[in-house]
Amino acid sequence: MSPHAELVSRLRAAWLSGKTRPTEYRLAQLEALGRFLDEKKQDILEATAADMRKPPFEVEVSELSICRSELNHTLNNLGAWMKDKHVEKNWATQLDSAFIRKDPYGVVLIIGPWNYPINLLLVPLIGAIAAGNCVVMKPSEITRNVERLVAETLPRYLDEDCFAVVTAGVEETTRLLENKFDYIFFTGSSSVGRIVMTAAAKHLTPVTLELGGKNPCYVSDSCDVQNVARRVAWGRFFNAGQTCVAPDxxxxxxxxxEKLLPALREVITEFYGPNPRESPDFGRIVGDRQFQRVQALLHSGHTAIGGQTDAEERYIGEGPGRTAGGRGELQGGGPTRCGPRHPARQPSLSSLPTAPTVLVEVQQDDPVMQEEIFGPILPIVTVASVDDAIAFINARERPLVLYVFSSRKEVVKRVLERTSSGGFCANDTIMHMTIPSLPFGGIGQSGLGRYHGRSSFETFSHQRSALLRGAGRESLNTPRYPPYAPHRLPLLRAATETKRRATCLLL
Known part of the structure; x- marks a missing residue:
């Protein structure tokens, strides 16, 4: 029997009992989750600081505030979302009721990453609770302090019959995926996403895969250079660059x-001071393997700004070293978010894996252009025109988000209409993530499915078609029964076929 099979079976029994279906139950669990965020705020701040030296301000903005906003948006709208959606009917069913019922899937699995360990675990959880599911949560073991906090305290707030936290490393997570879940929500790398999808396919389990990729940022010649530098630098170096929607x-x-480089240099100094190592506002890369991977990318192109690294000041605890990827890992290779389970350690609060860095003279085949950076490095690639930029973007895998900066609306519109990406943001970075009513998700290599706000509720809901017919009026059904008579066919077609409305062509 697979590990946690008994747990999954227990949660399934709770779901089958109908316990999670009433609106009042869902609201109560969401309110309890809100209390967790409020009462454990200081613990969350301390845990994220211990794991990554994440600045409290960044935790407030990217972890707590987004979760609260998502939670409040869901509480404000859940009643409306849960209502049956009545649909247009044909003539034969005019006296009946046809609607879409939003049913919970059942027992769902949410696998969270380490780079935003609260946000990217709890925001999907909000949608799963709102939709009436039972949930198994698997936080990342790389951010060990947050993992411990979630595992030890979150179950005290939620109904333990319906919600559980599982702590697991690579091998245990692989075994966990052997269980039959009714839905799997994974945030991580595309390589691990394939592993999750393969495991889900054995049970024909639907999945959402929130992955990553290389997010382009086109800066046209018509823009305010200083504003561009501030917004790009903030998006790139927030959380030490370990953000899936950062401009890559x-x-x-x-x-x-030539104009942007001095502006970026000035902004980086403004943000983090002359020595970013001493800045309390610049976070740290999570582990040694990720540091080594990011450091290797510095050999691409020419370093125009930054480039300093300091591996010696990282504190290495007793016991075997921890393999830490960038985005999520069930087996080796590539930037990942989850890694093997090893004894806990904390990075030195004085260590600086990589300073905010800008690279120029970057070639398309340089390592920094071959994989998601997931660190505080910003390469600049020169192109001759907006059309060349569009061609460059379209020649690569479709990104999670595409950024464009221009004071000319026609340039923004041109890039939007001629490219494809999971999301799009003009004249800023990351801020599209703050709007719960905007669906978030990738396309192709950058992801499958979407969530946030109503999209989260719908992701974790089965759209169940329902037709409720009356038991009488049998004479109306006679034309469809054998023995078939050709003269009945026109009547039957008129009763069941949808007619095309008159159209008007604008010439």
Whole structure:
């Protein structure tokens, strides 16, 4: 029997009992989750600081505030979302009731990453609770202090019959995926997403895969350079660059690069001071393997700003070292978010894996352009025009988000209409994530499915079609029964076929 099979079976029994279906139950669990965020705020701040030296301000903005906003948006709208959606009917069913019922899937599994260990675990959880599911949560073991906090305290707030937290490393997580779940929500790398999807396919389990990729940022010649520098630097170096929606590289003309470099240098100093190592507002890369991977990327192109690294000041605890990837790992290779389970350790609060860095003269085949950076490095690639930038973007895998900066609306519209990406944001970075009513998700290599706000509720809900017919009026059904008579066919078609409305062509 697979590990946790008994747990999954217990949660399934609770779901089958109908316990999670009433609106009042869902609201009560969501309110309890809100109390967890409020009462454990200081513990969350301390745990994220111990794991990654994440600045409290960044935790408030990217972890707590987003979760509260998502929670309040759901509480404000859940009643409306749960209502049956009545649909248009044909003539034969005019006296009946046809609607879509939002049913919970059942027992769902949510696998969270380490880079935003509260946000990216709890925001999907909000949707799963709202939709009436039972949930198994698997936080990342790399952010060990947050994992411990979630595992020890969150179950005290939620109904333990219906919600559980599982702590697991690579091998245990692989075994966990052997269990039959009714839905799996995974945030991590595309390589691990394939592993999750393969495991889900054995049970024909639907999945949402929130992955990543290389997010382009096109900067046109018509823009306020200082504003661009501030917004791009903030998005790139927030959380030490360990953000799936961070701008991964800049595309601009050679002339714009000459203007942008001094502006970026000035902004980086403004944000983090002359020595970012001493700044309380610059976070740390989570582990040694990730540091080594990011450091290797510095050999691409030419370093125009930053580039300093300091591996020696990282504190290494007793016992075997921890393999830490960038985005999620069930087996080796590539940037990942989850890694093997080893004894806990904390990074030194004085260590600086990599300073905020800008690279120029970057070639398309350089390592920094081959994989998601997931660190505080910003490459700049020069292009001759907006059309060249569009061609560059379209020649690669479709990204999680695409950014464009321009004071000309026609440039923004051109990039939006001629490219494809999970999301799109003009004249800023990351801020589209703060709107619960905007669905979030990737396309192709950057993800499958979407969530946030109503999209979270719908992701974890089965759209169940329902037709409630009356038991009488049998004479109306006679035309469809054998023995078939050709003269009945026109009547039957008129009763069941949808007619095309008159159209007007604008010439």
């Amino acid at each position: 590289y800049v595309l601009c003309s050679a002339e714009m690069q």
